Amino acid sequence: MTELRDETLLGTLETGQRTMKPNALFYLWFGSNLTVADFALGVLVESYGLTVYYTILALLIANIFGGLLVAFMSHLGPTSGMGQMEISKKSFGKGGGKIFSLLQFMNTIGWLSVNLIISSRALQFILSSQDSYSPSFLGINLLEVISLIIVMILIVVTIIFGHKSIKTFEKLMSVILGVLFVILTYSIIVSPSRYISDYTGTFSLISFASIIMLSFSYIMSWGPYAADYSRYIQKSQYSSLKAFVYTFAGTALASFLVELIGFYVGVDLGLSGIFSNHLFVPLLGGFWILGSLTLFLGGLAANSLNLYSNLMSIRSLGFKNGRNYIILAIGVLTVSMGFIFYNTFSSYFEGFLYVLDYWITPWIGVMIAEFFLVRRKESFNSNINWNPIIAYLLSIIISIPFMDTIQYYFGIHIPFYSATSGVDFSYVISFFISIILTYVFETKISGKVRQRMTQIRTVRDSGK
Numbered sequence: 001m002t003e004l005r006d007e008t009l010l011g012t013l014e015t016g017q018r019t020m021k022p023n024a025l026f027y028l029w030f031g032s033n034l035t036v037a038d039f040a041l042g043v044l045v046e047s048y049g050l051t052v053y054y055t056i057l058a059l060l061i062a063n064i065f066g067g068l069l070v071a072f073m074s075h076l077g078p079t080s081g082m083g084q085m086e087i088s089k090k091s092f093g094k095g096g097g098k099i100f101s102l103l104q105f106m107n108t109i110g111w112l113s114v115n116l117i118i119s120s121r122a123l124q125f126i127l128s129s130q131d132s133y134s135p136s137f138l139g140i141n142l143l144e145v146i147s148l149i150i151v152m153i154l155i156v157v158t159i160i161f162g163h164k165s166i167k168t169f170e171k172l173m174s175v176i177l178g179v180l181f182v183i184l185t186y187s188i189i190v191s192p193s194r195y196i197s198d199y200t201g202t203f204s205l206i207s208f209a210s211i212i213m214l215s216f217s218y219i220m221s222w223g224p225y226a227a228d229y230s231r232y233i234q235k236s237q238y239s240s241l242k243a244f245v246y247t248f249a250g251t252a253l254a255s256f257l258v259e260l261i262g263f264y265v266g267v268d269l270g271l272s273g274i275f276s277n278h279l280f281v282p283l284l285g286g287f288w289i290l291g292s293l294t295l296f297l298g299g300l301a302a303n304s305l306n307l308y309s310n311l312m313s314i315r316s317l318g319f320k321n322g323r324n325y326i327i328l329a330i331g332v333l334t335v336s337m338g339f340i341f342y343n344t345f346s347s348y349f350e351g352f353l354y355v356l357d358y359w360i361t362p363w364i365g366v367m368i369a370e371f372f373l374v375r376r377k378e379s380f381n382s383n384i385n386w387n388p389i390i391a392y393l394l395s396i397i398i399s400i401p402f403m404d405t406i407q408y409y410f411g412i413h414i415p416f417y418s419a420t421s422g423v424d425f426s427y428v429i430s431f432f433i434s435i436i437l438t439y440v441f442e443t444k445i446s447g448k449v450r451q452r453m454t455q456i457r458t459v460r461d462s463g464k
Helices: 024-033 036-048 052-080 084-127 142-158 163-189 205-220 239-269 277-317 323-340 342-373 386-402 404-410 426-462
Strands: none
Touching (some): 036 084, 052 084, 052 205, 052 239, 052 342, 084 277, 084 323, 084 342, 142 277, 142 323, 205 239, 239 277, 277 323, 323 342, 386 426
16 A cells, blocks of 8 residues: 655644645535434434424534634634644643543544444445345445445545545535535425424423534534644634634534424424435435435545544544554444444434533633633643643543433443433533633642742742
8 A cells, every 4th residue: 555645744834834725614614514313313303303493503603612612722723723633732732632632543543433324334235235235244234334444545545645535525525515415405494294384393492402412412512523624724913813713613514404404304294303325215206315324425525534533533542653554444444333333323423412511611721721721832841731630630520410321321420410311511610610710720720839939939049
């Protein structure tokens, strides 16, 4: 295998390497969010039985605030010229930053498997002609395995020339997937069932909050990726602001629209949150293949970013050689996870989304405090900066009583599970606590310590 090309995975990019225009970020994030995961999430949301108005409001709130967090992270790219996990080391120190590089590696592997499953199931549905043809060997569905491998190979191909090929691919996907989702929307509008007009739903504060948390957890999870791509923007006076605006617009708009389409499809067909390629047969009739093709291409669009950022996190961990072998190992691991969770996707997807936020939201909180409140400009010199790490850990500990997902999925008793009716608010709490504690530790406590040390040195020097 020829060594895959990439201009620079680590280090600060020089001016000549920054060739991306700010508006390219809109296409990149818009295309990568016209995906299967958003659509499946929208279908899942339908099962909460909330009224149409409040469902739309919940999705809107979630995508606005989630999109803002991704945009804040993207803002750091043009200024530093560094990838997201390398920027993280400026706050946590080189050793401390590697902890989050490892977590990001696990995050991207999870998303690779999620999108791989949906994209592969769509391809399998096409190859099997609506599951009418399913050859097997030793009880294993051969088309399932073949589809997983084909999709993984295509994902590798999309990043073969580094960020430039990703930018081109995502721009193409913005157009193709945009057209396909317009067709899906039109099919809903002219649907003969008219089930949507009869749908009423009920208002429930718990359902409303659950949908916000679920949708927010999806879009926010792009935060650890953002600067990996915005760092290629040409540096200028307003480049960071433009990176913020275009990232927010592309991410929030696409995610909201696709989740809304998924919700309406779920309502129109009465799916009760069950996602399947079969839903395109009654929805599109003889054009059912367009629906499956949308999911198939959407998985590729999202996973090109997942794989590239996965490689960034591995390099940030210190593995700088043998990129082809690393990609091969990632491919085997992702296909294996896809095979394991292929037939239990809905529970795997929902659980993954909730647990995902436990590490990401307080990390984003620390990063926001460090770069927008403390206004860190230089890298932390020591191996570990304990201030943000302690703030990060304390924010998670404080939020543990609200981690309802732990009780729901693992049966471990959580103090406020009954009080919150199973809605997991822990990552909202950890987010704000991490901001407050990081600011206090970095400015108040450390400031006083530095002041006291300066006084001691002054007294000592004056006595000489």
